[in-house]
Amino acid sequence: MRSLQLLYLCKTAIRELPSSIDLESVEILDLSNCFKFEKFSENGANMKSLRQLVLTNTAIKELPTGIANWESLRTLDLSKCSKFEKFPEIQGNMTSLKKLLLNNTAIKGLPDSIGYLKSLEILNVSDCSKFENFPEKGGNMKSLKELSLKNTAIKDLPDSIGDLESLWFLDLTNCSKFEKFPEKGGNMKSLRVLYLNDTAIKDLPDSIGDLESLEFLDLSDCSKFEKFPEKGGNMKSLKKLSLKNTAIKDLPYSIRDLESLWFLDLSDCSKFEKFPEKGGNMKSLMDLRLKNTAIKDLPNNISGLKFLETLNLGGCSDLWEGLIRRLIRSALALPPRLVEIHNRGVKCWKLNAVIPESSGILEWIRYHILGSEVTAKLPMNWYEDLDFPGFVVSCVYRDIHSRMNAVLHAGVSAIVILNIWLDQVWVWWYPKIAIPKEHHHKSTHINASFKSKGINIKKCGINLIFAGDQQNHMPMLEHPRNSGDNGSALQDTNGNVHGLIKMMNTTIFPR
Template sequence: MGCEIVREKFPDEPNQWSRLWDPHDIQQALRTSKDLERLKVIDLSCSRNLIQMSEFSSMPNLERLILEGCVSLIDIHPSVGNMKKLTTLSLRFCDQLKNLPDSIGYLESLESLDLSDCSKFVKFPEKGGNMKSLMKLDLRFTAIKDLPDSIGDLESLESLNLSFCSKFEKFPEKGGNMKSLRHLCLRNTAIKDLPDSIGDLESLMFLNLSGCSKFEKFPEKGGNMKSLMELDLRYTAIKDLPDSIGDLESLRLLDLSGCSKFEKFPEKGGNMKSLVELDLKNTAIKDLPDSIGDLESLESLDLSDCSKFEKFPEKGGNMKSLKWLYLTNTAIKDLPDSIGDLESLLSLHLSDCSKFEKFPEKGGNMKSLMKLDLRYTAIKDLPDSIGDLESLRLLDLSDCSKFEKFPEKGGNMKSLKKLFLRNTAIKDLPDSIGDLESLESLDLSDCSKFEKFPEKGGNMKSLMDLDLTNTAIKDLPDSIGDLESLKFLVLSDCSKFEKFPEKGGNMKSLIHLDLKNTAIKDLPTNISRLKNLERLMLGGCSDLWEGLISNQLCNLQKLNISQCKMAGQILVLPSSLQEIDAYPCTSKEDLSGLLWLCHLNWLKSTTEELKCWKLGAVIPESNGIPEWIRYQNMGSEVTTELPTNWYEDPDFLGFVVSCVYRHIPTSDFDEPYLFLECELNLHGNGFEFKDECCHGYSCDFKDLMVWVWCYPKIAIPKEHHHKYTHINASFESYLINIKKCGINLIFAGDQQNHMPMLEHPQNSGDNGSALQDTDGNVHGANQDDEHYHIPIVLDLLGNFGDIGSVILEGTDGNRKRRRDDSLPDVVEEPHYKRLGAPNTHLSL
């Protein structure tokens, strides 16, 4: 739009334009006119072939010259100094540029000079200090080693950036003359020290020396920088700070994190009355002076990973503004009682302090404390005063292996929302736990000695997440049913847990119930009252299966029954089910029957509201694939013809598509999950319908796996049903190999275990027309019987041969589907009650 406006009056006369972007336009303008007074902007960014700029004397009014990314540019014409109105000169990423002409000093209006990423630029011109209007000088990622003393004459300079100039070793003595300088960035340079004149930078607000691994000493007169607000010394070789640091009356941030040689904080450091954040993380500091208590504005103090820090100062409690105190992974053993005087403290972190044994009695006075992190400490108990922490929302004692007893008065923490006691030595909880009226999450997982949940625990009306994984608990009190807000209840790996409470069905909000690897034998009948339950995990409950799943669980989406004894039992599954995990299944007969019924009944029960892909199964090939898919196309794509008038057959329910795949492990890829995609394509007579599905799978499986989908007829738009003559399924994914794939139509009559059939799949590849059965026999894709084709792609019950439903082809060439009632039913229907599972993913 801007180009059009510029060119509107003189479309063919670039010498009349105020802005030029194209090298050809510039050449034309220079050829046709020696006077380019109208020209204000030249932008030749990324002109990779530009080697040298032509003479500038014909452009007296040029204001902006942009040459970014001109990687072949080797120099700038000396006449550049004649452009008295130039305010912006950008030479960023001019890789071959080594220097600038001295005439650059005559640019009296220049405000911004950008030379960043000019990797061969080695020397700033001596007369560069004459640019009296220069406000911003960017020399990042250049090869510059020093600056001329004249740099001090840049009286208007506000920002000087030399970060990542790895060869820059010395800041000029006269650099302190830049009275307007506000930002000085020397990050990751080779600088060792700063001249005393740095203290004369009376306007300096931000000084960044982070990553200067050779920088050892901060200048004594650095305390004179009265405007300095942020001093970043991270990862330097500095050992201490001069007492004059206390004179930095405007300093708000002091960052010394990662200074592994820094051992002592100055006594007069407490004079920095404006200091808000002090970061001493991962330093060699052993203690803090009492004067630290005088930091009246300090809000954040970070001493985490200071492995030698042993004692918090008694007067540290005087920091009335302190909100965040990080003592993570220090050698601290206790805290002074004065810690209770930190009236503004919001968050206290003591995790990984392996020597910390006792929380102070007066710690309960911290009325504003919201988070207390004591993970991986040696603490054994908490004082009763912990109950006085009226604002506490999170208390984390996870992995405190010596912690045995939760205080009786802990129930007084009325604001507590999260209580984590994972992997502690706790055996029980006091009845007062029920008084935690705001508690939303309680984690007792891996508390191997925890045996009994308190009767009054049911009073926690806000509790949403209760994790009892791998505890010694044997049962739950009936009051558990009173947890009206509970959404997640996890009891997995509780090997002694035998009985689910009768009133457990009262938990109206429960959406996830995990009983994996417990000793439970049955579930109460009122489990059917859990109307909001979405996930029921029963895997590894080897003694469980007694008519336990009710179709009244109307929102159940995922069911884990892996390693359950289910042979010969009755399954009644709700129509909402999306995924069944029955891996590993020890019985091929159970597997085939369950998978068959999942497919067939989901397709039969599909309604207008369920127009979508549904997963049928993800199983190891070693668990019966040869009996399921007798014929497959090798590779990742299969195409076949559709029977004539397939869309009019009321028995037609939908499609089943499948593939055999293996994950390809690689050391360069460590994601736990990848995604397998399938595209279904119906086409013919110039019409086409496509749909896609994506399934996430675990990379842990190294064996061949089989993936099976159901796709309902009702999901296919009706308007072009009669046009489609072929169906194609293709599979693809990153880091997996597709070995085989197949496709089939499912008809309602197949319920009698007649084998579903489809035309022979075809593949456009040279070898794709060959179909291979599981016995290794190869069959031609166009192999015909005398009157009809008998192509078999997917057999869910292990029925093989030329039985069941067939496709007939008459003399007129029309194909019709019929049932041969004279053919025997080879396999009886399994002893499972029908699975009303309309969107089932079966993992076996």
């Protein structure tokens, strides 16, 4: 069997390779899921042609000393070998090894001689719960591209990590003892993906800004992380940044310089109170998540986020009503491409709220008519006007099922002394981008009508919003009626009405 090149013994009951087999010509040896396989015989040292060795899910405890002779080996897979505890010293002959998988083993560390693996591109030590130290000379692996240390007991990385000039992927997810990213880590000029989520990290060094190729940075669920570095704004290639569920309170001024950033997640950052005023300069931002933060307002220049399509404000109780008020006053212009706004855990592209009439909101909703239907004339070339982002629809209604009682208690008896119904104001932001393109050239009016069981519509209105205009544009109100479908519609130049969207009956109930 001297010409044997491929040997597949996976899922067999084999315990070891018989010495009678000549392995000198074998190029691929697969022993995966041979749960009883424990060791190599001495003839294993003669596998000079071996290119791929798969030992996944075996009972092997160690590799033979002759491993140094496997000079053709490119892939070594020891994943899920739960009894494998120690990787042998490298003598310098395994110069062809490109892929080393040690995940889910009992390994505690790696020898310094691992640095001799000059061709190694992928090293996976993830889910090795006893793995504590990355070798100092590991930085000598100049070809290393992917390093996974996920779910290990590692506490830090040596400064030599900065010498991994080819590394583009580094995963430290759920390394609960990892507290500090090395200062010289900023030297990894090729790094594109960095996972630090679920670690004990408190901050990042300023040198993080030197990661000029970094595109994805995940710090989510780092409960001790409080401050994003000022020089973090130097990461010009950064596209996705997750700070979800951290202790961060604010973002530095330099955040505006992240010109490639399109995804920013600050969800569940309960201490985060203010989005930076200059944050509106992030020209590429498409998805901004501020769910369950302590934010109270949005910056005036948020309209500068020209590509923003999704804004998640769910659970931001201090923000919502103020946002509605500012929008209706035209003191706040929303980004022109904003289609989805998430609120109260519901995904919707309609910014809406129910506010008591006594709140004074009607001071800004100036143009109402009696009844449940209103039509307004759209401005000329409205679909091309960059200063016209959309309009606000509103109505004043009374829910006949909701009333407020004042009760006087006297001893064991109670007397109702006050029984009143409260009027509510429902306001709804409708961006023009939500209007189908087929209506753009032929639509001249916008129509809104309101109807629902148990609801008494008293009056309604439409306000056209113009960027930078402190006063609402006064629309031309036409055809007031007290009936009709509860929805919005467009009217074209021929007087034909095109249905746009049907409102759920529940959208005008207090929520």
